[in-house]
Amino acid sequence: MSGPTTPYESYVYAYPHKTAYRALPERPALRDLWAEQPRHALSLYLHVPFCEVRCGFCNLFTRIGAPEGLTTAYLDALERQAEAVREALGGSGGGPVRFAAAAFGGGTPTFLTACELERLCDIAEQGAGADLRAVPLSVEASPSTATADRLRVLVDRGATRLSLGVQSFVAEEARSAVRPQSRADVEAALARIRDAAVPVLNMDLIYGIDGQTEDSWRYSLDAALAWRPEELYLYPLYVRPLTGLGRRQEEPSAQWDEQRLRLYRAGRDHLLAAGYEQVSMRMFRLPGAPAQGADDHACQTDGMVGLGCGARSYTSELHYSFDYAVDMREIRAIVDDYVRRPGTGFARAEYGRWIDAGEARRRHLLQSLLQARGMAVAEYRERFGSGPWEDFPAELGRFADRGWLDGGASGVLRLTPEGLAHSDAVGPALFSADVRAAMAAYARK
Numbered sequence: 001m002s003g004p005t006t007p008y009e010s011y012v013y014a015y016p017h018k019t020a021y022r023a024l025p026e027r028p029a030l031r032d033l034w035a036e037q038p039r040h041a042l043s044l045y046l047h048v049p050f051c052e053v054r055c056g057f058c059n060l061f062t063r064i065g066a067p068e069g070l071t072t073a074y075l076d077a078l079e080r081q082a083e084a085v086r087e088a089l090g091g092s093g094g095g096p097v098r099f100a101a102a103a104f105g106g107g108t109p110t111f112l113t114a115c116e117l118e119r120l121c122d123i124a125e126q127g128a129g130a131d132l133r134a135v136p137l138s139v140e141a142s143p144s145t146a147t148a149d150r151l152r153v154l155v156d157r158g159a160t161r162l163s164l165g166v167q168s169f170v171a172e173e174a175r176s177a178v179r180p181q182s183r184a185d186v187e188a189a190l191a192r193i194r195d196a197a198v199p200v201l202n203m204d205l206i207y208g209i210d211g212q213t214e215d216s217w218r219y220s221l222d223a224a225l226a227w228r229p230e231e232l233y234l235y236p237l238y239v240r241p242l243t244g245l246g247r248r249q250e251e252p253s254a255q256w257d258e259q260r261l262r263l264y265r266a267g268r269d270h271l272l273a274a275g276y277e278q279v280s281m282r283m284f285r286l287p288g289a290p291a292q293g294a295d296d297h298a299c300q301t302d303g304m305v306g307l308g309c310g311a312r313s314y315t316s317e318l319h320y321s322f323d324y325a326v327d328m329r330e331i332r333a334i335v336d337d338y339v340r341r342p343g344t345g346f347a348r349a350e351y352g353r354w355i356d357a358g359e360a361r362r363r364h365l366l367q368s369l370l371q372a373r374g375m376a377v378a379e380y381r382e383r384f385g386s387g388p389w390e391d392f393p394a395e396l397g398r399f400a401d402r403g404w405l406d407g408g409a410s411g412v413l414r415l416t417p418e419g420l421a422h423s424d425a426v427g428p429a430l431f432s433a434d435v436r437a438a439m440a441a442y443a444r445k
């Protein structure tokens with residue numbers, strides 16, 4: 001590993017990254033994959049790959065709009081998939097299936113109408129078997145689609161968290177990030193969400209936008225804080241290949257890194273002063289706000305059932321999904337393929353990556369070290385029979401040399417504040433050589 005040249009190498013929200021997935025020639029049957037897996041506290045994720053617009057920074061698996069009939073066809077396919085997956089999980093071994101958390105993400109789940117959202121909840125409950133009113137249910141929304149009728153359905157059906165993509169309260173910054181929306185629209189959406197009494201409101205904000213200053217960043221933070229959201233996610237801007245911004249901006253520069261680090265520190269300090277606690281580099285939470293399970297990335301359980309064509313699923317041995325793309329034409333083709341499949345078309349895993357013992361260790365270390373509270377060394381040792389310093393002496397040594405690591409003398413391996421600020425360099429430094437090579441060889445489309 002050479003030293004990192006940027007604090008913003010990549011956002012590691014899941015390991016291994018989807019670009020390390022490959023076609024699985026053996027196409028393993030879900031029934032076999034899940035046969036011996038514990039299934040008493042699974043997470044359920046439903047992916048809705050539709051948005052009204054394509055924001056300039058976004059590389060998520062989503063298409064702009066839906067021609068007549070496509071959302072219905074998508075929900076029909078989701079229902080077929082939910083039934084196929086439930087049947088596969090209901091097979092031998094493992095015990096009864098129970099979901100401990102659920103999330104609707106995208107794209108923009110609230111692109112669906114109120115009636116379609118009812119159906120989405122039916123699919124999660126009757127199709128997949130989740131008891132939505134009994135577990136945390138998180139839903140992503142954009143300001144213009146967070147309408148009162150949709151919010152009513154979601155709250156009635158058990159939504160406990162609504163995550164609103166705001167990005168910036170400054171109109172010029174929203175424009176510069178190619179996220180066309182007015183402050184008035186955002187404020188009206190926030191009022192509707194508070195009226196709907198969702199227990200946890202989260203807002204996403206972005207820093208490092210062209211033209212953004214410390215003052216304008218603080219202005220957005222204060223506008224967000226006026227709503228006293230239970231959670232706030234502060235994202236450093238990334239300009240990724242094949243996105244709107246990626247097509248027209250130049251290479252990342254040292255000045256931009258410096259701007260993002262400065263705005264990160266200003267944002268973190270502002271939220272800490274306002275009484276929030278830091279959960280990870282990006283996430284801040286009001287003390288006492290209910291934890292939301294599926295979004296609590298410290299969660300080390302392996303069982304995730306993803307439904308929809310952009311969703312991943314995890315067993316302890318295989319992470320899998322459908323084909324993946326960023327280019328709009330490719331995405332449309334993948335969605336079209338998904339909606340045409342019969343139920344039998346969902347019985348096998350097609351794209352993915354096998355997780356061996358070494359990768360499981362890396363994943364555990366990565367996902368807990370990137371949390372502000374750090375990693376309990378005893379838990380790691382109990383799970384793997386060895387200690388993190390034995391398994392990763394070079395990587396951890398380098399973090400310690402840079403002043404990013406807080407030793408572990410207390411039995412907890414924790415990043416220092418500077419280490420946390422460099423989470424997007426720490427994460428990639430823990431990738432295995434195999435995963436790194438697979439990501440580098442991935443042909444973007």
Ligand SMILES: C[S@@+](CC[C@H](N)C(=O)[O-])C[C@H]1O[C@@H](n2cnc3c(N)ncnc32)[C@H](O)[C@@H]1O
Binds near residue numbers: 060240
């Ligand atoms: C699934 S999206 C949010 C949901 C919803 N579609 C919306 O945009 O309102 C998750 C969040 O990731 C952040 N994000 C996505 N791409 C990003 C990028 N390139 N740089 C920084 N943040 C990004 C944005 O803050 C976004 O709200």
Ligand code: SF4
Binds near residue numbers: 052054055059
């Ligand atoms: S940021 Fe949200 S609304 Fe914008 S394109 Fe991405 S998923 Fe859609």
